[in-house]
Amino acid sequence: MxxxxxxxxxxxxxxxxxxxxxxxFESVQLTESETTDFRAVAFGNTEAAPPWSSITQRCRAWPGSRAWPSESDWEQLNITLGGSLLRPLPAASACYQGESYNQTTCEWLINQSSRTHFWIDEPLSTLTQWPQGSTCPLTLDPPGTCTKGGFPEYVVNATTVKHVQAAVNFARNKNVRLVIKNTGHDFGGRSMGAGSLSIWVHNxxxxxxxxxxxxxxxxxxxxxxxxxxxxxxxxxxxxxxxxxxxxxxxxxxxxxxxxxxxxxxxxxxxxxxxxxxxxxxxxxxxxxxxxxxxxxxxxxxxxxxxxxxxxxxxxxxxxxxxxAYPPISTIRSSLAFTVDPSLNDTRPPQDPNALTNLTSFWYGVSLAYHYCPKIIGAGGYCFSYITPLGGSSFRFTSSQIVPDISSSDYTALLQPLYAELNTVHRIPVGAPPANTRPTLYAGDGRRTGAGDFPVNTRYRSRLFPASLWDNPDQAAWAATFAAIRAGVEEGGYTFHGIAYSPTLEKAGWPTTDNGSGSAVHPAWRTTALHGSFMEVQPEGIGAAEATVRDRKASEYLARLDAVFEEFANDAPRGAYMNEGDPAEEEWQTMFYGDKNYARLLDIKKKWDPWGVFWARTTVGGERWEVNTEDGYPMSQNGRLCRVVTKK
Missing domain, CATH: 3.30.465.10 (Uridine Diphospho-n-acetylenolpyruvylglucosamine Reductase; domain 3)
Incomplete structure (x- = not known):
């Protein structure tokens, strides 16, 4: 502070x-006079920029190439930045023989770091590793050497607006790839890039x-x-x-x-x-x-x-x-049950409350999701996972969070769901929570660390139209849930479902301003569920296997799309980019909406004719690609170059 x-x-x-x-910190800004002796940080002029379609510089400058800024350029940039230019090594370099090797540090990173805030406060790392290229895996017995791969070459530890301005100007004027990073909650590789300059806004x-x-x-x-x-x-x-x-x-x-x-x-x-x-x-x-x-x-x-x-x-x-709003209280409770058909055998059960009948389990899960609109109607939120446990065993967990509701009303809201699970489907979930105490929404802050450890999580998501729940004969929901079940049971994915309804009415002004509105994908306004097929992409797999895994995931998304087309054809198709698939083929449509994207692209051309800001699946992203040596799909371990359109 x-x-x-x-x-x-x-x-x-x-x-x-x-x-x-x-x-x-925003009052500390770069001045014209400071750029006089160091033109590499001079301000740009959008009106004098080359046309958007110009291909004067095919690729971004690459370390070691003639176009790469000289050491004196980087030194002068650091002087302009007041010493905030960093050139960090990957944290895992402590595990590799060489100047950075430190066995104690390596062991701490592997065994203790996930209990701390280390990875959030680290200038290079993101919480998803696979876009980096796996060139420096964290292990006690590392193979080969540690290289930066898709990690940035330099990092600006931005603590003033001047730092940000100088970094943007330097990257633009020197044709260096630019990325932006905060905490590294990034599942698609937007916060990293080989041969790049990173603006780290975390502080x-x-x-x-x-x-x-x-x-x-x-x-x-x-x-x-x-x-x-x-x-x-x-x-x-x-x-x-x-x-x-x-x-x-x-x-x-x-x-x-x-x-x-x-x-x-x-x-x-x-x-x-x-x-x-x-x-x-x-x-x-x-x-x-x-x-x-x-x-x-x-x-x-x-x-x-x-x-x-x-x-x-x-x-x-x-x-x-x-x-900002007056303080609001929320009530939340958990619902969970598992299935393990092998418990019918003579071995002792690991979970005395586990189901043994798959049909009952899936009926119960379907019922829980189908009930979510009632919770949404009370202003609430369902947060859930269906997790494969191996074989034919699965776990379902869900939290029902409702703001501004009394304990008695909350219990009454959930009573029909619990009654049907217990009585009709014989799922032993007990009674709905009684005497639940509201907690202030404003009082949930705590410094977290556990679980914030780099893993190779991949998300493939969709926004589920609310109309799928409205079909009188339940055919739409039955088909929808069948597609979800297939992804979990056949595909082996964890399904992460978050039910809510961010309608325009809830959004209020300025979103509802007819003169401006917002660029939010229209699908958000008609959704009742954001659902993702999740997996951990194994470390060390090659480009061919990664491509096969991408194709497999797209097949399960296609099953959902087919259901939406049949039963909710009038609703816009969409997905949440922050938890979406960077390999999404129709990403312009799925992450932005066709009409929005066309308008956004015009705005991009006006404000950034140089293409300074680029990340996979962002507006204008189709004009550039990362040229990797191994062809690993969606990897950021390679040089960023313009896409050459064949005539």
Missing amino acids: RTPSTPLVLLLITVVKVTGKVFP LKDFEFIPEYNVGRYSGMAVQVGAGVESWEHFNHMAANNITVVAPGGGTVGAVGGWVTVAGHGSLTSKYGLGADQVLSINVVTADGQFLTVDPNTHKDLWWALRGGGPSTFGVITSVVLK
């Missing part, structure tokens, strides 16, 4: 509390509560949140100020940035809408290096695009102003 030391900074703090326009931790904020039709409480604030920190700020703010459910997910620019879901989605629906103002550094405040009255095209139009696309967000 900042420590004011001058009257100017004190004045800026006063301004922030009243208007929420600028943080002290932009400022937060301000604004008791009165007025813009357009909004008048009420608000908060301004720095780009590096994590959800657990966000919750603690809520508790300290006795307010509620819509936030990510995962404790170490960034509270703004990639969360709000894609859509952003959480426990209050059915009550207050998506993360993107909360935004009232955005501070951002654009591709020309300029620092702008974007709101309903300023830069209206960017205002529309930045709320739902994708991350790493239009600029580097430094802070966001969000709606």
Whole structure:
């Protein structure tokens, strides 16, 4: 957090509390005079930029090539940045023979680091490893040597807007690939890239509560949140100020940035809408290096695009102003049951409450999902997993979270579900929770670490239209659940289902502003479930096997698509990019919607004609590709080059 030391900074703090326009770190900006002697950080001019279709530079500069910035260039950049330029090695290099080898550190990384915040605070790592290329796996007995692979070459530890501006300008002027990273909650490789310069916004931790904020039709409480604030920190700020703010459910997910620019879901989605629906103002550094405040009255095209139009696309967000609400309490409870047909044998059962009949298990799971709209109707949220345990054994777990409800009403809401599970399907789940105590939504913040360990998680997701639940003869839901079951039972995937309803009515203004709206995919407004087929992609597999696994996953998504086409043909097709498949073939349609994408692409051409900001499946992403040596699908371990269109 900042420590004011001058009257100017004190004045800026006063301004922030009243208007929420600028943080002290945002007042430290790159000036024209600072670029005079070092033109590599000079500002850009979008009007003088080459045409979008120009192919003057086929590929981004590559380390070791003639086009790569010289050592003196990097040294001068570091001087401009005040020493914040890092060139870190992969953390796992401690396990490899050489100058970085340290057996104690290696053992700690393997055995203890997941209990800490280490990987979230590490400048290179992301929580999904496979896009990196597996060139430096974390192991006590490593094969070969450790190389950076898809990790960035340099990292700017951004603590001021000046740092962000200098990095953007340097990357643009020197034709260096640029990536943006916060905590590394990245399942598609957007926060890494071989031969790149990374802007690490993780330490932009400022937060301000604004008791009165007025813009357009909004008048009420608000908060301004720095780009590096994590959800657990966000919750603690809520508790300290006795307010509620819509936030990510995962404790170490960034509270703004990639969360709000894609859509952003959480426990209050059915009550207050998506993360993107909360935004009232955005501070951002654009591709020309300029620092702008974007709101309903300023830069209206960017205002529309930045709320739902994708991350790493239009600029580097430094802070966001969000709606704030009076403190709200929530009630949550868990529902869980398993099936293990082998328990009919003579061996002792591992779980005395486990089912032995697969039919009963799947009936129960289907019923639980089919019941979710009733919980959504109360403003609630179902968070669930169907997990294969090996053989014909499976586990179903679900949390039902409802805000602003009494204990008695909550128990009554769940009573029909528990009664049918117990009586009709003979699933021993007991009685619905009674005397459940509400907990303040603003009081859930804690510094988390356990589980935040790099793994090779792959998500393939869809937004399920709400109309699938409305079919009178249940044919639509039966077909939908059959496709889910096939993915788990035949495909071996874990199904992760999150039920909510972020309608336009819930979103409110400014999303409902006819003059601006937002770039959020229309499918969000008609969904009742975000569902993903999840797997851990094995380390060490080659490009051929990875391609086969991608094709297999696409087949199970295609089964869902066929059901949607048959029973919900009028609903827009969509998926959540933050938990979607980077190999999605129709990603423009699935992550943005066709009409939105065309408009977003025009805005991209206007604000970033150089293509400074690029990541897989972001707007304009089809113009570039990563040329890997081994052809591993969606890997970021290779040089970024323009796609050559054959005439």
